[in-house]
Amino acid sequence: GNSVTQMEGPVTLSEEAFLTINCTYTATGYPSLFWYVQYPGEGLQLLLKATKADDKGSNKGFEATYRKETTSFHLEKGSVQVSDSAVYFCALSGETSYDKVIFGPGTSLSVIP
Amino acid sequence: GAGVSQSPSNKVTEKGKDVELRCDPISGHTALYWYRQSLGQGLEFLIYFQGNSAPDKSGLPSDRFSAERTGGSVSTLTIQRTQQEDSAVYLCASSWTGGVTETQYFGPGTRLLVL
Numbered sequence: 001g002n003s004v005t006q007m008e009g010p011v012t013l014s015e016e017a018f019l020t021i022n023c024t025y026t027a028t029g030y031p032s033l034f035w036y037v038q039y040p041g042e043g044l045q046l047l048l049k050a051t052k053a054d055d056k057g058s059n060k061g062f063e064a065t066y067r068k069e070t071t072s073f074h075l076e077k078g079s080v081q082v083s084d085s086a087v088y089f090c091a092l093s094g095e096t097s098y099d100k101v102i103f104g105p106g107t108s109l110s111v112i113p
Numbered sequence: 114g115a116g117v118s119q120s121p122s123n124k125v126t127e128k129g130k131d132v133e134l135r136c137d138p139i140s141g142h143t144a145l146y147w148y149r150q151s152l153g154q155g156l157e158f159l160i161y162f163q164g165n166s167a168p169d170k171s172g173l174p175s176d177r178f179s180a181e182r183t184g185g186s187v188s189t190l191t192i193q194r195t196q197q198e199d200s201a202v203y204l205c206a207s208s209w210t211g212g213v214t215e216t217q218y219f220g221p222g223t224r225l226l227v228l
Contacts (some may be wrong), residue, residue, distance in 0.1 A: 032214045044156075044219040051214040089156065097144070097211040098163050100172075105155035108207070 002027045004092050006104035013080055013111050021075040021107045023064075023090035033057075033066050033073040034091040036103075044089065047075075080111045115139065117220035119205050125226045126195055134190045134223045136205030142218075144211030148204040150222070156204070162188065163211045168188055195227045198204050 007022040025033065032051040038044045048057030050066035050073065057064050062077045073090060091106040118137045126132050138145050147159040158172035163181045173179070177195075182188040190198055202224050206217040 001195070030213075034216070036217075043221045044206075044217075046216045049214070049216065093213040093215075094211075095213065096168075096217060097213065099213075100158060100161045100169055101217060103148075103156040103158070 002031070002092055002094070002099075002102050004090050004104040006088075006090050006107050008091050008105075008107070009087075010108040010110060012038075013109070015082055015111055015113050016079045017111075019075070019077040019080045019084075019109070021088055021109070023073045023089075023104060025071050025073065025090075025092050027071075027092055030088055031094040031095060032093040033040065033064070034093070034101075035062070035073070035075050036089040036091060037091055038087045038089070038106075040086065047088070074081045080109075082111045082113055117205055117207055117218050118202075119220040119223050121223060122221065123224045123226075125228065127228055128197060129194055130190065131193045132195055132225065134192075134203050134225070136188045136190070136207075136220060138186065138188070138205070138207030139218055140186075142207035142209055143185060144208045144215075145182060145188050145196075146206045146217065147188070148206065149201045150204055151201040159190070159203075192225075195225075197227050200225055200227045 005028045034049040035047040037047040048059040050057040053068035087106045089106045122153045134226045145162040149157040161169040177193045202222040204222045205220045208215040
């Protein structure tokens with residue numbers, strides 16, 4: 001069945017450092033890929049998504065490219081800020097609207113000044 | 114517009130009691146999910162409703178858990194004979210049709226504590 005694997009956290013970075021959070025997936029068909037973010041004390045919200053191979057999703061300085069050849073959707077940001085401290089979840093859609101979305105385990109990021 | 118709402122926001126109960134958690138999805142959304150998030154853990158899928166189709170119950174951890182969705186809108190998650198390991202934040206999410214490209218919109222969650 002479909003699955004999502006994320007790098008284990010927690011990840012601690014200094015402000016302005018480069019961020020990569022790895023996400024790989026296993027799926028049949030042509031799913032969409034998502035990154036959701038959960039800021040401290042807040043609910044989950046969509047950060048970015050890509051719906052087909054080679055698409056790049058971007059938002060708030062974060063980017064991720066849908067790589068079908070490596071089955072990956074790594075999240076990157078060139079210069080993190082303290083306000084980026086949150087838990088990041090990679091997610092994979094089902095093949096049809098009747099299939100559930102699958103979330104990775106989440107990666108906790110702490111950015112220190 | 115209004116987002117996904119959940120009630121209660123917090124619930125403290127005694128072991129062995131039944132609890133009901135409510136989710137009001139965004140109006141017009143036909144797809145609705147329940148997840149559980151334990152402290153420091155990821156999202157655990159519980160159940161998925163898609164329109165009038167039979168729900169995907171494959172994530173319910175035991176027969177003490179059940180959920181229904183009346184009229185294709187409001188959903189209630191019921192936990193019978195609660196146990197301490199049921200303590201977690203229960204999250205509800207909805208989307209327009211559950212389509213493969215769609216964003217899920219999450220509610221704020223219900224924090225359940227079983228004493």
